[in-house]
Amino acid sequence: MTDHADTLLAYVRAHHPRSLAGVEEARRLDRARFDGYAELLLGWATRVLGDQAIPRTVDAFVRFSSDVNLAQGRYEADGAYEHKSYRECYEAVYADRETMDDYLWGVYLTNFLWVHHLELSAFFETRFVARLPERARLIELAPGHGGWGLVALHRRPGTQLEAFDISPSSIAIARSLAGAAGLADRARYEERDALAVEAAPGDAVICNFLVEHLEEPARLFEVIHRLLAPGGRAFVSGALTAAQVDHICELRRESELVLLAEEPGLRALETLSVHPQRTLPRARFLPRSMAMILARREHA
């Protein structure tokens, strides 16, 4: 079960030697999970992109990771994220389809090639996905490449997914991966601003790494509260002092994310904050990714 993992590593070794140490570090952390994700996610990508799947996704991953590190370096120097509004991010990233496609494919592999996101993926699967009720109805806000929701569908036969994203690139890539995964009959994607979603409440809500892209993060949690059925669970993650070209909401402490969730009536049942093993020299900010498993307060 290591064909895709071995092929990926060989490609990184040959074409992106500077990135090899980080990728090997993730594989050492949890080889079984790393190799499992390689087979699953690269398997789906291969059905969409053909022979070029590994070069396409790995090249995009290396560009994305480089962009993230550069943004973090500028954040260290400036003390603030570069962009402050959705409009600035739209012009810098979202407006160009090719840029967005590359961005999304770049993010796709971070779920297991970044060692701290491999930990996060394990938390998602063991503490959230594994506990979904039978035949759960999932709602996903801002699925991006679609990988998180599709992993949930793959692991839990009988679940249904309704997903909403503002980006046409996201909808296209997520739909193509759903088809490749044999999950198209259980996954529905709609192009819509996550903050404007109107849907019947779901048994579970998934929302990964959207909050830091928003001008009004509090509204997101109001929407999640409204979309979560009584007794349901939400998996929500966000970035803390972690720069990226389109991060505009600078959250500095884990408590800020928890308080945002609590404000409309959610309660954190479990949280996990993860960070890369290495940072820029003499860094004042530790870039973290934090995930929360939430419930409506009256049903916690």
Next chain:
Amino acid sequence: MPTFDELTAVFRDVFDDDELVVTRETTAADVEGWDSLTHVTLMLRVEKRFGLRFKSAQVASLKSVGELADLIDQLR
């Protein structure tokens, strides 16, 4: 000071090695510790030393010290 001499000084500082010798053909495979994070550190120090600002696509695509030196001369 010629670009390459200044660049060598930056490399020696980032890799903390006063004896480090780089050539136009030097790549990450030739310098221990030149990984993706160190590469960005290097780029940020080069920006500061030469008074430049790289585009993110330029940073990721650079493979050799020669390519970096050429880019610096282009941007100066």
